[in-house]
Amino acid sequence: MSDVASEAAVSMMTVSRALRDPASVSSETLRRIREAIERTGYVPNRLAGSLASRRTDIVGMIVPSLRNAQYTETIKGLSDALSGSHYLMIADSGYSLEGEEAAIRAFLAQRVCAVVLHNTMHTARSAAMLRDSGIACVEVGNLVPDPIDMSVGFSNRDAARAMTGYLIGRGYRRIGFISLPAKDNERIVERRAGYLQVLEKAGLEARPDYVRESRSGLIGGAEAFVGLVEEHPDLEAVFVTGDVLAPGAVLAAVRRGWSIPQRIAIGASDDDEIQESVTPALTTLRFPRYEIGRKAAAMLLDRLQGRTLDERVVDLGFRLIERDSA
Amino acid sequence: MSDVASEAAVSMMTVSRALRDPASVSSETLRRIREAIERTGYVPNRLAGSLASRRTDIVGMIVPSLRNAQYTETIKGLSDALSGSHYLMIADSGYSLEGEEAAIRAFLAQRVCAVVLHNTMHTARSAAMLRDSGIACVEVGNLVPDPIDMSVGFSNRDAARAMTGYLIGRGYRRIGFISLPAKDNERIVERRAGYLQVLEKAGLEARPDYVRESRSGLIGGAEAFVGLVEEHPDLEAVFVTGDVLAPGAVLAAVRRGWSIPQRIAIGASDDDEIQESVTPALTTLRFPRYEIGRKAAAMLLDRLQGRTLDERVVDLGFRLIERDSA
DNA sequence: TTGAAAGCGGTACCAG
DNA sequence: CTGGTACCGCTTTCAA
Numbered sequence: 001m002s003d004v005a006s007e008a009a010v011s012m013m014t015v016s017r018a019l020r021d022p023a024s025v026s027s028e029t030l031r032r033i034r035e036a037i038e039r040t041g042y043v044p045n046r047l048a049g050s051l052a053s054r055r056t057d058i059v060g061m062i063v064p065s066l067r068n069a070q071y072t073e074t075i076k077g078l079s080d081a082l083s084g085s086h087y088l089m090i091a092d093s094g095y096s097l098e099g100e101e102a103a104i105r106a107f108l109a110q111r112v113c114a115v116v117l118h119n120t121m122h123t124a125r126s127a128a129m130l131r132d133s134g135i136a137c138v139e140v141g142n143l144v145p146d147p148i149d150m151s152v153g154f155s156n157r158d159a160a161r162a163m164t165g166y167l168i169g170r171g172y173r174r175i176g177f178i179s180l181p182a183k184d185n186e187r188i189v190e191r192r193a194g195y196l197q198v199l200e201k202a203g204l205e206a207r208p209d210y211v212r213e214s215r216s217g218l219i220g221g222a223e224a225f226v227g228l229v230e231e232h233p234d235l236e237a238v239f240v241t242g243d244v245l246a247p248g249a250v251l252a253a254v255r256r257g258w259s260i261p262q263r264i265a266i267g268a269s270d271d272d273e274i275q276e277s278v279t280p281a282l283t284t285l286r287f288p289r290y291e292i293g294r295k296a297a298a299m300l301l302d303r304l305q306g307r308t309l310d311e312r313v314v315d316l317g318f319r320l321i322e323r324d325s326a
Numbered sequence: 327m328s329d330v331a332s333e334a335a336v337s338m339m340t341v342s343r344a345l346r347d348p349a350s351v352s353s354e355t356l357r358r359i360r361e362a363i364e365r366t367g368y369v370p371n372r373l374a375g376s377l378a379s380r381r382t383d384i385v386g387m388i389v390p391s392l393r394n395a396q397y398t399e400t401i402k403g404l405s406d407a408l409s410g411s412h413y414l415m416i417a418d419s420g421y422s423l424e425g426e427e428a429a430i431r432a433f434l435a436q437r438v439c440a441v442v443l444h445n446t447m448h449t450a451r452s453a454a455m456l457r458d459s460g461i462a463c464v465e466v467g468n469l470v471p472d473p474i475d476m477s478v479g480f481s482n483r484d485a486a487r488a489m490t491g492y493l494i495g496r497g498y499r500r501i502g503f504i505s506l507p508a509k510d511n512e513r514i515v516e517r518r519a520g521y522l523q524v525l526e527k528a529g530l531e532a533r534p535d536y537v538r539e540s541r542s543g544l545i546g547g548a549e550a551f552v553g554l555v556e557e558h559p560d561l562e563a564v565f566v567t568g569d570v571l572a573p574g575a576v577l578a579a580v581r582r583g584w585s586i587p588q589r590i591a592i593g594a595s596d597d598d599e600i601q602e603s604v605t606p607a608l609t610t611l612r613f614p615r616y617e618i619g620r621k622a623a624a625m626l627l628d629r630l631q632g633r634t635l636d637e638r639v640v641d642l643g644f645r646l647i648e649r650d651s652a
Numbered sequence: 653t654t655g656a657a658a659g660c661g662g663t664a665c666c667a668g
Numbered sequence: 669c670t671g672g673t674a675c676c677g678c679t680t681t682c683a684a
Contacts, residue, residue, distance in 0.1 A: 001677065001678070002677085010654075010655090011654070011655050011656080012655090012677090012678080012679095013654070013655055013656080013679085014653085014654060014655075016678065016679065017653090017654085020679090024653075025653070025654085026653060026654090029653080029654085041458060043431070043434050043435055043455070043459070044435050044677090044678085045377075045435065045437060045676085045677055045678070046435045046436050046437070046678090047373050047376050047377045047382070047436070047437050047676085047677080047678090048377050048660090048676065048677035048678040048679085049677080049678050049679070050373050050660095050678090051371075051373045051374050051377055051660050051661065051662085051676090051677080051678070051679090052659080052660050052677080052678045052679035052680075053660085053678080053679055053680080054660070054679095056373070058415075058436075066398055066401055066402045066405060067395075067398060067399070067402055069393075069395060069398075072392055072393060072395075072398060073393070075392055076392045076393055076418070079392060079417075079418050080418075083418075087415060087417070087432055087436070088415070088416060088417070089384075089413060089414070089415045089416075090414060090415075090416045091405075091413070091414070092402070092405050092409075105369070106413055108369050109369055109370050109371065109372045110372050110373070110384075110413070111371060111372070111373050129369075132367060133369070217599050218599040218600055218603045219599050219602075219603065222603065244599075248599075248603060251603045251604060251605065252603075254580075254605050255605055273543050273544040273545050273570075273574075274544055274570075274600070276545075277544045277545065277548065277574060277577045277578075278577060279577065279580050279581055327661065327662070328661085336670075336671085337670070337671045337672080338661090338662080338663095338671090339663085339670070339671055339672080340669085340670060340671075342662070342663065343669090343670085346663090350669075350670095351669070351670085352669060352670090355669080355670085370661090370662085371660085371661050371662065372662090373660085373661080373662090374660070374661035374662035374663085374676090375661080375662050375663070376662090376676090377660090377661080377662075377663090377676045377677065377678090378661080378662045378663035378664075378675080378676050379662080379663055379664080379676085380663095380676070
């Protein structure tokens with residue numbers, strides 16, 4: 001930058017100003033500085049800038065898995081809304097609380113201006129670090145009544161209640177439940193709780209062997225679904241929630257010639273294109289993943305600009321989409 | 327850090343060493359420093375560290391779209407291989423060269439230690455900035471004979487040749503081609519060229535109206551496929567390449583009761599689970615996306631550690647997986 | 653509108 | 669093995 005300054009015959013201070021607030025520099029000076037930048041090929045050093053100003057424009061986001069399209073959707077919403085003003089640093093926690101803690105530590109060391117967590121269970125240290133740092137933080141996805149700082153999402157429990165109730169309303173009585181592993185994953189814990197609550201309220205038996213954890217992916221969902229149904233041929237419906245488990249189940253049923261929903265009904269969750277594109281199209285819960293990302297960004301931006309927030313916890317809700325699988 | 331130093335009754339220099347190279351500090355001193363860190367809740371400032379050392383441990387990656395699972399797969403490979411030693415900053419170029427340039431500029435300002443580009447077409451400025459900065463850079467995905475710095479991937483043209491040749495070998499003569507838009511996307515340009523070359527070599531007519539660009543996603547693929555086939559009922563096969571276009575085509579065919587491959591055959595590309603899970607399972611080109619990410623990381627790491635590379639361009643190849651759709 | 657001086661919080665380098 | 673002393677490259681603050 002000093003090169004640019006001497007090229008343009010001004011002080012470094014003026015160059016710095018020209019870069020950050022062109023209006024505060026006379027147009028003639030500005031022109032000379034711009035030319036000098038062009039000639040020297042100067043690339044500002046944001047490390048130095050951030051160190052001096054004690055501000056950065058990097059938002060750190062931690063997702064359980066980069067492979068899961070649902071998280072990607074929220075990342076995309078965040079990225080779009082932040083685009084231009086802020087940059088995104090992304091870490092994959094591998095569905096582990098320790099992974100999340102390590103990522104948080106790294107983000108804080110990097111002095112990110114905000115952190116977005118796609119998990120609302122944390123180690124005690126994670127929560128403490130975040131609180132002590134006073135950094136802006138949004139927990140997205142599952143709604144948290146008492147967030148570290150802010151939260152945007154929907155109630156997984158309510159959503160699971162809605163789907164289970166819907167299945168019961170359609171006349172199904174023996175209803176199974178398939179999801180990813182519940183360990184360290186409050187979203188699954190909540191959904192399973194919602195499913196069990198509604199079963200109980202309806203006076204239906206909640207059988208542990210109707211509940212199954214699945215590997216991820218289409219093939220994981222297929223295996224879990226086929227396994228569960230073959231072990232319990234008396235099942236009438238299965239609530240298959242998370243990832244692309246339910247589409248995997250449908251595709252497997254098609255291959256086996258099981259008719260859906262006659263032989264076995266499926267209630268799904270998440271509404272990517274694939275839930276709609278399989279035959280039969282899945283009755284599913286639509287979660288506003290992209291919107292959650294956008295809203296999280298908006299809240300962060302508000303906070304960083306010192307505006308006061310209307311709400312620290314924003315419920316974006318969900319919808320039950322009736323299609324043909326149940 | 328000066329707090330920690332006085333707490334532990336050593337100099338800042340010793341604290342700094344204890345953090346970066348614990349072995350170089352006596353165990354007693356180390357213990358005191360660790361305690362002091364614990365008590366004070368000290369979080370190192372990597373901005374300052376990086377500024378002073380002129381090194382960072384952040385790798386910047388630019389993908390055309392965060393929504394596309396194929397890119398995500400490479401990100402995951404990179405992230406896994408870098409995990410622990412480096413952090414990842416991800417930018418979405420929105421399939422545009424200007425978007426890529428802006429991201430490169432931001433990364434350079436951030437002084438990332440390396441850049442990974444999932445595109446091998448660049449603006450002149452992009453290439454110049456990267457070259458001038460002398461930063462480690464890997465272009466992944468499509469193989470580049472003359473990379474800015476390094477390249478890992480496979481030949482899209484050869485892959486398209488292989489699939490087109492395969493379709494011809496199966497006896498299909500009127501073969502269509504569906505892909506994402508070719509603009510700013512050398513991967514598509516290459517594949518289309520490969521398709522046309524083989525058609526020509528086989529003495530088959532290359533009809534422009536057999537070639538179609540599609541919106542992305544399952545539904546995009548479905549629309550393009552149905553549209554093309556309805557306009558040209560005489561088509562015998564379609565090479566549907568990229569994204570999840572081909573699975574979308576199959577799913578749409580299923581809904582319409584078109585039998586595949588009897589009514590119309592499909593050759594696909596990319597081999598995610600979905601290509602395998604649809605019925606009929608897709609005959610497709612398998613690209614080593616995850617491995618490309620890992621290899622890119624390995625090459626970067628080698629470079630950053632000053633080791634000399636065996637090869638600046640690494641071809642990881644592709645495979646044609648025969649299944650039931652053609 | 654412009655500039656000088658004093659850091660930001662660490663690390664490199666050399667000495668002890 | 670430990671410490672002192674210059675910076676790293678920019679911004680803040682205050683003055684002109």
